[in-house]
Amino acid sequence: MPEAAPPVAQSESVTWRRVPDLGLHLRPVGAMVAVYNEESGDTHLVSGWAAAILERLRVAPARPAELRRHAPPAATGDAGSVTRLLRDLWYLGLIEPVDP
Amino acid sequence: MTATLSDLPADRLRSRLRRGALNLGIGPFGVRLRSSIPAFGEWLPLLYGHYPVAAPEAFADFQIRIDRPWGLRRWWRPQSRFRFDNQTPFKPLPLSQAMPFFEWGLNWCVAQHAQRYLVVHAAVVARGGRALLLPGEPGAGKSTLCAGLVARGWRLLSDELALIRPDRGDLLPLPRPISLKNGSIPVIRRFAPRSEFGPFCRDTAKGVITHLRAPRISVEQAGQPARPAWVVFPRFQAGAELALTPCPAEEAFQGLIEAAFNYPVQGSAGFHALADLGSEVTARHLRYSDLDAACQRLERLAEETA
Numbered sequence: 001m002p003e004a005a006p007p008v009a010q011s012e013s014v015t016w017r018r019v020p021d022l023g024l025h026l027r028p029v030g031a032m033v034a035v036y037n038e039e040s041g042d043t044h045l046v047s048g049w050a051a052a053i054l055e056r057l058r059v060a061p062a063r064p065a066e067l068r069r070h071a072p073p074a075a076t077g078d079a080g081s082v083t084r085l086l087r088d089l090w091y092l093g094l095i096e097p098v099d100p
Numbered sequence: 101m102t103a104t105l106s107d108l109p110a111d112r113l114r115s116r117l118r119r120g121a122l123n124l125g126i127g128p129f130g131v132r133l134r135s136s137i138p139a140f141g142e143w144l145p146l147l148y149g150h151y152p153v154a155a156p157e158a159f160a161d162f163q164i165r166i167d168r169p170w171g172l173r174r175w176w177r178p179q180s181r182f183r184f185d186n187q188t189p190f191k192p193l194p195l196s197q198a199m200p201f202f203e204w205g206l207n208w209c210v211a212q213h214a215q216r217y218l219v220v221h222a223a224v225v226a227r228g229g230r231a232l233l234l235p236g237e238p239g240a241g242k243s244t245l246c247a248g249l250v251a252r253g254w255r256l257l258s259d260e261l262a263l264i265r266p267d268r269g270d271l272l273p274l275p276r277p278i279s280l281k282n283g284s285i286p287v288i289r290r291f292a293p294r295s296e297f298g299p300f301c302r303d304t305a306k307g308v309i310t311h312l313r314a315p316r317i318s319v320e321q322a323g324q325p326a327r328p329a330w331v332v333f334p335r336f337q338a339g340a341e342l343a344l345t346p347c348p349a350e351e352a353f354q355g356l357i358e359a360a361f362n363y364p365v366q367g368s369a370g371f372h373a374l375a376d377l378g379s380e381v382t383a384r385h386l387r388y389s390d391l392d393a394a395c396q397r398l399e400r401l402a403e404e405t406a
Binding site: 023025027028029030031032034036038041043045 | 348349350351352353354357363364367368371372375378379
């Protein structure tokens with residue numbers, strides 16, 4: 001992933017949602033979760049926490065702060081981890097900002 | 101009782117081959133063969149004598165012709181040509197390589213056209229209905245390992261192409277001659293002195309190559325699928341100490357995707373099939389230089405995880 005993310009990917013005020021109609025399939029595989037995107041044909045391996053965010057954003061859009069409240073204990077000490085995960089999921093084309 | 105290629109008298113075999121009326125059952129596929137190259141007709145029974153022969157008019161998945169191109173090359177440095185459904189997908193090879201040309205071409209046919217299966221570049225052997233997949237790039241030592249395990253009594257499912265049925269998650273056998281090259285040939289000759297080989301071809305793009313005849317029992321059991329139980333990523337390294345180390349499931353999953361020829365074509369069915377497989381199997385990395393030690397270690401793994 002590029003180090004310098006566009007402002008939208010770093011903003012706390014952005015509300016995110018899962019890109020609709022991708023046809024995502026999620027399967028736990030070992031310590032990771034495999035994600036298959038029917039629209040692109042791409043397969044990704046993401047952490048369990050990233051997969052949980054994808055599931056959460058499928059149910060309803062959310063801001064980083066809301067997602068952070070459900071972070072696993074290992075991630076709670078790192079305020080930037082959710083932002084980084086959102087940026088990565090955005091780069092993968094799995095989530096998108098909700099227009100204000 | 102099914103007729104096999106060796107049941108055909110030599111003159112009828114040659115006649116069927118010349119007319120394109122030889123239908124061989126190779127694993128789940130019907131292969132209609134045509135060739136007027138005399139040496140090809142001689143080699144074929146060596147490697148495929150125990151394969152079932154279907155009626156000339158039976159359905160064939162692949163129609164393959166191994167012939168000689170016309171023109172100057174018919175006489176000067178003669179060549180063989182591989183044709184599939186009247187197309188010529190490859191450049192000709194020397195006439196002496198007609199037999200391996202058929203093997204390589206048939207690999208291509210299966211990898212490109214057998215879309216009802218998830219086709220993974222891996223050798224597969226089985227014991228007691230449980231299959232060991234050995235995915236690997238050329239040179240990783242998978243065929244040598246496969247030949248070694250088969251010599252020790254494992255059932256050969258495939259030397260090169262694992263056929264996974266996405267809806268069932270099992271492996272269909274495609275037992276065919278095992279491709280060996282260069283240094284692996286004397287290793288297998290020493291390891292399994294009673295093995296039967298096809299022609300030895302020198303000066304190929306891969307060096308010296310030959311094919312080891314598939315065991316009769318494996319061919320006869322070609323209709324019996326096996327469940328995936330182990331995935332081992334081999335790496336032959338001359339002089340290396342034997343090392344069998346854990347491979348995390350997600351790494352095995354990723355490795356299988358990379359080794360699958362038609363994963364993009366399979367869509368979500370292929371994804372779920374490999375996710376199931378990745379969760380179902382015991383996965384390991386194997387570094388080896390001594391074939392006997394590697395086979396013994398894999399057999400111990402099979403016993404430990406039975």
